[in-house]
Amino acid sequence: MKIKKILVDSLQEAIELTKTMYGDKATIMSTKVVKTKKWLFFSTNKLEVTIGIADDEDFQSHFNKEKELYTEIEQIKTTLKDVVNVVKNVKQEPPQQTQTPKPQYQSNDDFSLRAMNLATKLINMGVEQDIAKKILEDSCGFDININRLDLKYEDDYESLKEGLSKNISLKALDFSKSILSILALVGPTGVGKTTTIAKLAYMYKTQGFKTGVITLDSYRTGAVQQLQSYVSLLEIPLRVADTPQKLRECIGELSSLDIIFIDTAGRSQYDSIRLKELKHYLENVPSLEIALTVSTTTDERIILDSAKKFGELGIKSMIFTKLDETVYPGCIVNASFKTNLPISFLTFGQKVPNDIEVATYDNLANILLRGTI
Ligand SMILES: Nc1nc2c(ncn2[C@@H]2O[C@H](COP(=O)(O)OP(=O)(O)OP(=O)(O)O)[C@@H](O)[C@H]2O)c(=O)[nH]1
Ligand SMILES: [Mg+2]
Known part of the structure; x- marks a missing residue:
């Protein structure tokens, strides 16, 4: 801008004057009264006017800025229209299905509250979710009043028993007083077979x-003595068999009994040689039932x-020991469910002879x- x-x-x-001289480009910026010498000592008052004259570029840049501003406003308008359209379309679309999978036991959709409480208890005890769900389904019936699956009985105990009976099998060993039965316990070391x-x-x-009782564990130091101390206390005959042939002889000696229990030395499930050796002992033993003993x-x-x-030995049931030492007994259910092996006995302490029960629902x-x- 020029100043005049x-x-x-x-x-x-x-x-x-401003208008005539500079046209619309000029504006009066300020005025002030000044004295001017006219003739010798005479002076007159004049008005000094400061005029600002805009350059062409100023107009151009001002014009350009305005133009940009208008373009920007137009763009904002278009964007707003788009946004309004999108919002309208979203409103018209049917509600989308949520992608988050429904948590299995946190929804009231399928099961009643008390049924879900039962499932939670099972899961807290270590029963796997899928197995707990299966058991729960069989513990429930459809209640038309609440339009959901609800426990079949008033209390969860009876309902659970029903659910368990549909999914877990038990083996009640039907020992007879007229026919000799033989039960051998096999399993990993230290699980509680001898006890x-x-x-x-x-x-x-x-x-x-x-x-x-016949024990095949003759070589481990103290193994026979351990069993001897139990059976002499209980006045039960004990034999030691260190070969398959000796085992048959011992069975012959005790054949007047109703039940012979065979104790085996614990061995690793990964030691295939020792497993074969055990198989050699047990094959062809008449009326033999083999139970796998595992610790919970x-x-x-x-x-x-x-x-x-x-399993290669032909196990027919599972005995779960040391229930007193776990807070996750759900592993019993999981293992039995997955292996399809029935449960025969449960033990829950070191005390002989008390801490054992036949497995029941x-x-x-x-x-x-x-x-x-
Ligand atoms: N807490 C608890 N301890 C048990 C139970 N059953 C056995 N035990 C203990 O577990 C330990 C091992 O028991 P054993 O009967 O010798 O085990 P095993 O399977 O015969 O061992 P190996 O012959 O060495 O393979 C002993 O201290 C027993 O008292 C049980 O139900 N609960
Ligand atoms: Mg033993």
Whole structure:
């Protein structure tokens, strides 16, 4: 912008002059009264007017800026229209299905609240979600009043028993007082085979069966003495067999009994040579039933591996020990469900002969609901 100063007599003159000289580009910026010498000592008052004259570029850039502003406003208008359209379309579209999968037991959709509480208890006890769901479905019936699956009975205990009975099988060993039965316990080391044999021999003795024990664990230091101390206390005959042939002889010696329990040395499920050796002992033994003994304190994957490897011996049921030492008895249900092997006995302490029970849906439901038999 250029600045010019002019002297005029009045503001009116200044306005007219400015317009004539510079046109619309000029504006009066300020005025002030000044004295001018006219002749010798005479002076007159004049109005000094400061005029601002805009450059062409100023106009151009001003014009350009305005133009840009208008373009920007137009763009904003278009964007707003688009946004309004999108919002309208969203409103018209049917509500989209949520992608988040429904948590299995946190929805009221399928099960009643108390049914879901039961599922939560099972899961907290270590039962796998899918297995818990299966058991729950069988513990429930459809209640038309609430339009949901609800527990079949008033209390969760009875309902759970029903659910368990549909999914887990039990093996009640039908020992007879007229025919000789033989039960061998096999399994990994230290799971409680010997202790359980002593408990079993006594339990059936008190039920009127004539019981005896044969141990194949002759080489481990103290193994025979351990069993001897139990059976002599219980007045039960004990034999030691260190070869398959000797085993047959021992069975012959005890053939007048009703039940013979065979204790085996613990061996790793991954030691195929020792498993074969054991198989050699047990094959062709008449009326033989083999039970896999596993501890509930063992990792479930190891229990499943044991079931697979000892399965080659022809196991027919599972005995779960050391229930007193776990807070996750759900592994019993998981293992039995996955292997399809029935459960025969449960042990829950070191005391011989007391801490053992025949597996029932009652004691399983108790363990799962109350954590104790
Ligand atoms: N807490 C608890 N301990 C048990 C139970 N059953 C056995 N035990 C203990 O587990 C330990 C091992 O028991 P054993 O009967 O010797 O085990 P095993 O399977 O015969 O062992 P190996 O012959 O070495 O393979 C002992 O200290 C037993 O008292 C049970 O139900 N609960
Ligand atoms: Mg033993």
